Amino acid sequence: MADIVTALDSARDDTRNPGTSASRIERGRDLRWFVGAAGALVVTVVVGASIGPAGPDWWRVPLELLDRLPLISIDSGVTEAEWAIVWKVRMPRVILGGLVGGMLSVAGASYQGVFRNPLVDPYLLGAASGAGLGATIALTVGRGTTASWSIDPVPAMAFVVAVVTVMVTYLVGTAFRGSHSVGSTGVTLVLAGVAVVSFTTAVQTFILQRNTELFREVFRWILGSLARATWSDVRLVVPYVLIATVTLVLHRRHLDAFRVGDQEAATLGVSVERTRLVIVVAATLGTAAVVSVAGLIGFLGLVVPHVVRLVAGAGYRRLIPLSFLCGASFLITADIPGRMLSNPAETPIGVVTAFIGAPFFIYLLRSRRIS
Amino acid sequence: MIELHDVTVSYPGVGKRSNLALAPFTERVESGEWVGVIGPNGAGKSSLLRAIAGLVDHNGTIDVDGQPLAAMSTRARASLVAYVAQEPIIPDDMSVRDYVLLGRTPYISYFGSPTGDDRWVVADVIDRLRLGDFAGRMLGALSGGERQRAVLARALAQQAPVLLLDEPTSALDIGHQQQALELVAELRSQEQLTVVSALHDLTLAGTYTDRLVMLDQGVVVAAGSAKDVLTAERLGVVYHVCVTVEEDPDDGAVIVVPRRGFPVQE
Numbered sequence: 001m002a003d004i005v006t007a008l009d010s011a012r013d014d015t016r017n018p019g020t021s022a023s024r025i026e027r028g029r030d031l032r033w034f035v036g037a038a039g040a041l042v043v044t045v046v047v048g049a050s051i052g053p054a055g056p057d058w059w060r061v062p063l064e065l066l067d068r069l070p071l072i073s074i075d076s077g078v079t080e081a082e083w084a085i086v087w088k089v090r091m092p093r094v095i096l097g098g099l100v101g102g103m104l105s106v107a108g109a110s111y112q113g114v115f116r117n118p119l120v121d122p123y124l125l126g127a128a129s130g131a132g133l134g135a136t137i138a139l140t141v142g143r144g145t146t147a148s149w150s151i152d153p154v155p156a157m158a159f160v161v162a163v164v165t166v167m168v169t170y171l172v173g174t175a176f177r178g179s180h181s182v183g184s185t186g187v188t189l190v191l192a193g194v195a196v197v198s199f200t201t202a203v204q205t206f207i208l209q210r211n212t213e214l215f216r217e218v219f220r221w222i223l224g225s226l227a228r229a230t231w232s233d234v235r236l237v238v239p240y241v242l243i244a245t246v247t248l249v250l251h252r253r254h255l256d257a258f259r260v261g262d263q264e265a266a267t268l269g270v271s272v273e274r275t276r277l278v279i280v281v282a283a284t285l286g287t288a289a290v291v292s293v294a295g296l297i298g299f300l301g302l303v304v305p306h307v308v309r310l311v312a313g314a315g316y317r318r319l320i321p322l323s324f325l326c327g328a329s330f331l332i333t334a335d336i337p338g339r340m341l342s343n344p345a346e347t348p349i350g351v352v353t354a355f356i357g358a359p360f361f362i363y364l365l366r367s368r369r370i371s
Numbered sequence: 372m373i374e375l376h377d378v379t380v381s382y383p384g385v386g387k388r389s390n391l392a393l394a395p396f397t398e399r400v401e402s403g404e405w406v407g408v409i410g411p412n413g414a415g416k417s418s419l420l421r422a423i424a425g426l427v428d429h430n431g432t433i434d435v436d437g438q439p440l441a442a443m444s445t446r447a448r449a450s451l452v453a454y455v456a457q458e459p460i461i462p463d464d465m466s467v468r469d470y471v472l473l474g475r476t477p478y479i480s481y482f483g484s485p486t487g488d489d490r491w492v493v494a495d496v497i498d499r500l501r502l503g504d505f506a507g508r509m510l511g512a513l514s515g516g517e518r519q520r521a522v523l524a525r526a527l528a529q530q531a532p533v534l535l536l537d538e539p540t541s542a543l544d545i546g547h548q549q550q551a552l553e554l555v556a557e558l559r560s561q562e563q564l565t566v567v568s569a570l571h572d573l574t575l576a577g578t579y580t581d582r583l584v585m586l587d588q589g590v591v592v593a594a595g596s597a598k599d600v601l602t603a604e605r606l607g608v609v610y611h612v613c614v615t616v617e618e619d620p621d622d623g624a625v626i627v628v629p630r631r632g633f634p635v636q637e
Contacts, residue, residue: 022468022494022506022507023468023485023490026468250482253476253479253484256465256469256473257473257476259460259462259465260459260460260461260462260470260473261460263426263456264454264456264459264460266425266426266445267424267425267426267449267452267453267454267456268449268473268474268476268477268529269445269446269447269448269449269450269476269477270445270476271444271445271446272445309464313464314462314464314465315465315466315469
């Protein structure tokens with residue numbers, strides 16, 4: 001009975017207000033996308049946890065996972081030793097992959113929105129080059145010296161220098177803006193980013209040239225890897241990823257307003273410079289955190305948001321949550337061949353993301369243009 | 372009502388010199404009035420509109436309905452002043468409905484989302500601007516005239532008492548120019564809007580607005596009715612153009628007709 005009354009109310013509301021029914025349909029579509037992408041992510045996590053060079057048969061892992069849910073009891077035949085491989089080796093790697101992929105994608109989408117530039121990735125303002133420099137400085141101290149330290153200096157330095165580098169870019173970009181009109185910092189920030197990235201890369205190269213024995217280690221770090229992921233890495237990045245992602249999700253309406261340009265957004269009531277700062281800070285903190293534990297995984301921060309745009313539409317209401325979910329699924333998937341193909345020597349994940357992602361992206365661009 | 376007192380706008384020039392785009396400008400625009408700002412390129416028309424919209428730094432004071440704009444937050448200002456840019460940035464892959472919904476930004480709290488009321492206003496504006504059939508369509512799929520209506524719809528959804536139009540018809544053919552200006556006239560009378568528009572077409576400016584303000588190099592050179600402002604001599608001096616100005620014997624409309632020949636020199 002209550003349902004009928006609600007339906008009648010809603011029908012009356014629709015007659016009075018044609019806009020609400022259309023927007024309800026629109027929100028229903030959003031929800032379907034989110035549920036679909038979240039479902040795909042759950043499947044990817046299970047598949048990621050099931051496949052690996054050692055451990056139980058792949059099909060036993062989903063059964064064991066189900067068995068560990070409350071109220072469900074299934075005999076999967078997985079031994080405690082096998083489960084330890086799944087839970088202590090594979091699972092942190094899968095979860096970290098999801099967090100890194102999701103964070104880089106959502107940060108890329110936000111950077112692209114806030115700078116109204118489709119070629120931008122989360123490394124634009126120096127997060128990557130700063131992290132690279134920080135890691136290089138930490139590595140010069142030598143693993144032998146730092147092994148006894150309570151904090152691993154490589155991710156810590158990578159994180160700190162990445163954040164400092166982006167702060168310097170922001171200060172330079174806003175201090176030297178050319179004119180006195182609204183939204184003039186967008187371009188100067190990008191240019192400041194180019195200068196600061198060149199500078200930090202130059203410093204890193206100088207340090208490397210003085211310490212040639214570090215080449216291998218720094219290069220391995222730069223290529224990015226999830227191979228040594230532990231639960232403590234996951235615990236380290238979760239707060240940053242969570243805060244950054246929630247902040248960015250809360251700003252999707254503002255990102256949509258940025259689509260009409262800084263000046264028009266300002267006339268619509270958006271505090272352009274302040275909102276941009278909040279979005280950049282959130283995206284940078286999240287990026288710096290994941291880069292500090294996983295290295296510089298390229299490509300997906302640029303491309304995943306574009307793939308989502310092509311498939312699900314360009315509105316940020318949908319794009320921001322979907323970029324996180326799809327980026328997470330993508331990196332978990334890309335990590336599987338990385339650990340299987342050239343076992344025991346791993347293929348760097350940055351190579352795999354580009355190897356799978358680039359042809360897929362080209363295919364998508366081509367098919368969409370034709371349709 | 373808009374009151375501007377000694378408003379100046381200057382842009383940074385070479386070295387420490389700055390270029391004055393608008394000399395001290397004082398004007399009062401009554402509620403419900405439509406004032407047309409005319410003048411050659413670089414006369415300061417856009418600078419004036421952009422100063423009222425809060426897009427450029429300026430000196431002097433601008434009050435809307437007695438409230439100084441300088442002391443207002445960006446959101447509060449947007450609920451008083453709606454601005455249509457000369458060349459609005461129109462995202463091709465945004466639907467008309469989402470685009471018009473952006474006009475509700477001043478009424479949505481920072482972390483809030485649009486309410487039923489906001490959607491109601493959007494649906495109503497879309498209907499009134501005869502965009503109902505296109506509401507779900509992408510902006511990139513619209514014709515020039517339809518896009519212009521969508522831009523006006525977004526400005527109207529702001530429900531601001533002041534509407535600023537920076538050369539709203541410059542990209543339209545003569546038919547769409549007239550339709551757009553008729554629409555503004557209709558909306559003005561329905562909503563009691565105060566309209567300030569920069570216009571290039573002098574005949575249209577004289578026909579649709581209540582009063583004209585002519586700028587040249589940032590300075591007001593004439594203000595008043597179309598008949599007073601649009602004289603062949605003044606247009607010759609300000610625009611360096613050779614024209615004749617005729618008056619329609621039936622409705623008194625002032626018509627500016629370009630003629631062949633060299634412009635009048637000062």
